[in-house]
Every structure is written in structure tokens, then in C-alpha cells.
Amino acid sequence: MFMNFRRVRKCKFLQIVFTCFILSALMLNWEQVDHHVVSHVKSYSYRYLINSYEFINHSFSISHEKATSIGNFPYLMDHKDTCRGQDVLLLLFIKTSPVHFLRRQVIRSTWGNQTYINRELGVIVKVVFVMGIQPNGGRAIQKQLQTEDQIHRDLVQQAFLDTFHNLTLKLLLQFRWAHANCAHARFVMSADDDVFVHVPNLVRELQVLSNQGVADLWIGHVHRGAPPNRRKDSKYYMPFQIYQWSSYPDYTAGAGYVVSADVAAKIYQATLSLNASFHIDDVFMGICAITVGVSPQQHVYFSGEGKAPYHPCIFEKMITSHGHVDDVRYLWKVATAPEVNGISSGFFGQLYCTAVKIKLLCFPYFLNSYSCKAAFS
Structure with missing residues (x-):
């Protein structure tokens, strides 16, 4: 007791x-x-x-002259003939930093290998790396970039500082360059250089959509009802003076999204009348879209800010996964292995992969990657 x-x-x-x-x-x-x-x-x-986001047209609208002056920087490297005379399924922009030489090289030898895509997948995908100037980079880095571009001819660079707060300038660069040099591409994609893109899966999906004559397409990992960050210690800090409202328009994570050609044209037109000094690029994309009547559509196999789990049942339908630098070659090898194709075919294969994906995606093991809905698709 x-x-x-x-x-x-x-x-x-x-x-x-x-x-x-x-x-x-x-x-x-x-x-x-x-x-x-x-x-x-x-x-x-x-x-x-x-x-209701009707306020956006009024609060962000500026004159055509002012809008076009934002982002009107001279090109230091450019390739206007990249798409000329070719039936381009996808124009794939990769947002990169001038100093990320190794990342670009790895992408060129894996998921961004244009020769592989054309030979194995039978389509034309044009990969373009977009960037500004490295802050305090000096002539040495610029000389390295010029040497790199002489070999690969896939760099497009404008004379603005390549910083986080200038990401919207990269968005302007992408859509304005696409309009001027590759407007006939059926789809346009924007991706970060630490994103893994399962190009075979993406191409197959885009071919189906193209054959269906899809329009008003904007797919990715959608953020709905996201609040502005009012904390001054955050890099995403949004002053009340710039954005007074409680919620951003819907937008897709800037890490990777795809639009159809008609949406790319509409976004380009929107950039000619909106104030692009708003520094959060993916939110600015949402602002552009809502002014031209375009809405983002959730795709369960586009990652947000998180990595997708490694498993053949995931690889079979994977489109993008974020946060990859050192493991890109390995992921490319295992994600495109022959045994991945059809792993969920048949009753037992489907049952197995559904169970695996429920375990991986419906519990908080992999935050901000694929939603639980992906387990049933």
C-alpha cells in the first residue's frame, strides 16, 4: 500500500x-x-x-509603359533561334543561379537531356536555363558562364541581380522570352534547379492533353487561401503597404508548374499591365492569372516544397519532386528503371501500390510533397 x-x-x-x-x-x-x-x-x-479578388486589377494595375519598363534589362546571353522551325511540345525553363554550374550539368545529363528526350520519347522539349547576374560575382563567373554557354547554348541571362527578391524578374523573363521566341510551344514549364522532373511521365501526360486540345491549363501544387507572411524576420515577409488583404489568390508552388500555350500568352499580356515589383514570384503568377481569368488546377503528383518518397509505386506516376541536388543521378536511374513501368497494373498490382501509397502519403512522413489523394489515383 x-x-x-x-x-x-x-x-x-x-x-x-x-x-x-x-x-x-x-x-x-x-x-x-x-x-x-x-x-x-x-x-x-x-x-x-x-x-473576391477584384481589388487586384485596381491595386496592381499600372500603365503599359511602366509595366514594360520593369524587367526591361539587356540580355547578356540569348538564343532567339532555340525553337525556330521545330514542333516543340514543351518549353522547359529552369530557374538557376549563375554559380550552380554542377546542378545544370547534372540536369543536362539526366532529366533535362534533350537528345534522350527526342530519341527515346519521340518529342521535342527545349530546355532553357534562365538567370540574372551573380551579386559580387565579378568577371570570373561571367567568363565561366560564357564558356558554358558556348558549349551547350542553353543559357538565357539578363542584367539584373540574381537574388531572392528579384525572382519575379525571372518570371517576366520566362514569359516574355517565350512570347518572343517560342510562342508556338504547346506547353511551357517553369522549374527550379533543385527540382527533379520525371520527364517521361510528364511527356506522356502532355501528349494526351495535347491530343485532347486542352486549353486554360495551369497545373501544379496549388496553394489556396494562403495568408501573407507579416513576420519581418521571414524572407517571405509581405508589408501591409504592398499587400493589404488577408489572403493571396490561388497559385501553384513556384518550384514547378506547367501551363498550356494559351495560358502562357495570357500571362504575358498580364505582365504588360501589372506592377511586377511584387517580389514573391509564384504569388505574382497568381495575381497575373486572376486578372486574365485563369485558375490553377491541383495535380497530385506535383510536389510542393518537399521531397517525394522513394518507391517504385511513386515513381510510376511522379511528375516533380523538390529538394534534389546530390541525388539527382540516382533518382533518375531508379525512377526510370524498366521495372517501374506497369508496377500497379492488374488487380494485385493496384492493390499493392494503393496500400504502399496510403502508408507513405496519408501519414505525415513526407510533408508538402504529394497529398493523400495521390494514393487513390
Whole structure:
């Protein structure tokens, strides 16, 4: 009896200590927790109850002259004849930093290998690396870039500083360059240089969509009802003076998305009348889209900011996965292996892969990659 009483007292003591610890942690971080909860409640309320973004046309509209002056930087490297006279299925822009020489080389030898795509997949995909100038890079880096471009002829560079706050200038560069030099491409894709793109899967899907004559296509990992970040210590900080509202328009993660040719043309037109000094490029894409009546469509196999799990059942339908630098060659090898094709065919194959994907995707092991819905598609 005495031992039981001591055990009870010990358990109660530990419970009190644990409770105090939790309450202390909440009190110390309450401002951050409260801010996060309140901002998301306000954002979703605005998105799903009010659901009106008519203000954008008025608040971001500027004159044609001012709009075209933003992003009107001279080209340091350009290849205007990249698409000329060719039936281009996909124009694939890769946003890269001038110093990411190795990343570009790995992409050229794996998922961005244009010779492989043409030979094995029977289509023309044009890969273009877009960039600005390396801050404090000096002549040495620029000389290396020129040497790289003489070999591969796939760099397009404008004379703006290549920084996070200039990412919207890269968006302008992509859509304006596409309009001027490759408007006949049936699809346009934008991707970061740390994204893995399963090009065979993507090409097969785009061929089906092209044969169906698809229009108004904008697919990717969609963010709906996202609140502006008001924390000054975040690189995504959005001052109230620039964006006063509680919710951003719907947009796809900038890591990787695809639009059809007609949407690319509409976005280009939007950039000629909107203030592109807004520095978050994927949100600015959403602002452009809503002004021209285009809505993003969720594709369950486009990753957000997270890596997709490694498994043949995932590889079979994978389109993009984010956060790959050192493992691109390995992932390309295993994701395109012959045994991946048809792994979910037949009743038992489908049952097996569904069970695997439920385990991998429906529990929080791989955050911000594929949604649980992907397990049933």
C-alpha cells in the first residue's frame, strides 16, 4: 500500500512538471502561435467566404509603359533561334543561379537531356536555363558562364541581380522570352534547379492533353487561401503597404508548374499591365492569372516544397519532386528503371501500390510533397 502511494505521488509530480513545461512553452511562443492561427483563419475566411479578388486589377494595375519598363534589362546571353522551325511540345525553363554550374550539368545529363528526350520519347522539349547576374560575382563567373554557354547554348541571362527578391524578374523573363521566341510551344514549364522532373511521365501526360486540345491549363501544387507572411524576420515577409488583404489568390508552388500555350500568352499580356515589383514570384503568377481569368488546377503528383518518397509505386506516376541536388543521378536511374513501368497494373498490382501509397502519403512522413489523394489515383 505504501509503495502504491509513493508511485501515485511520483506520477502526479511528473504530470505536474510536464504540464508546467507545456504551459511555459506555449506562453513563450504564444505570440507566434496566435499569429499563425489568426492569420490562417482570416485568410481562409477571406478565400472561401468573401472569395473576391477584384481589388487586384485596381491595386496592381499600372500603365503599359511602366509595366514594360520593369524587367526591361539587356540580355547578356540569348538564343532567339532555340525553337525556330521545330514542333516543340514543351518549353522547359529552369530557374538557376549563375554559380550552380554542377546542378545544370547534372540536369543536362539526366532529366533535362534533350537528345534522350527526342530519341527515346519521340518529342521535342527545349530546355532553357534562365538567370540574372551573380551579386559580387565579378568577371570570373561571367567568363565561366560564357564558356558554358558556348558549349551547350542553353543559357538565357539578363542584367539584373540574381537574388531572392528579384525572382519575379525571372518570371517576366520566362514569359516574355517565350512570347518572343517560342510562342508556338504547346506547353511551357517553369522549374527550379533543385527540382527533379520525371520527364517521361510528364511527356506522356502532355501528349494526351495535347491530343485532347486542352486549353486554360495551369497545373501544379496549388496553394489556396494562403495568408501573407507579416513576420519581418521571414524572407517571405509581405508589408501591409504592398499587400493589404488577408489572403493571396490561388497559385501553384513556384518550384514547378506547367501551363498550356494559351495560358502562357495570357500571362504575358498580364505582365504588360501589372506592377511586377511584387517580389514573391509564384504569388505574382497568381495575381497575373486572376486578372486574365485563369485558375490553377491541383495535380497530385506535383510536389510542393518537399521531397517525394522513394518507391517504385511513386515513381510510376511522379511528375516533380523538390529538394534534389546530390541525388539527382540516382533518382533518375531508379525512377526510370524498366521495372517501374506497369508496377500497379492488374488487380494485385493496384492493390499493392494503393496500400504502399496510403502508408507513405496519408501519414505525415513526407510533408508538402504529394497529398493523400495521390494514393487513390
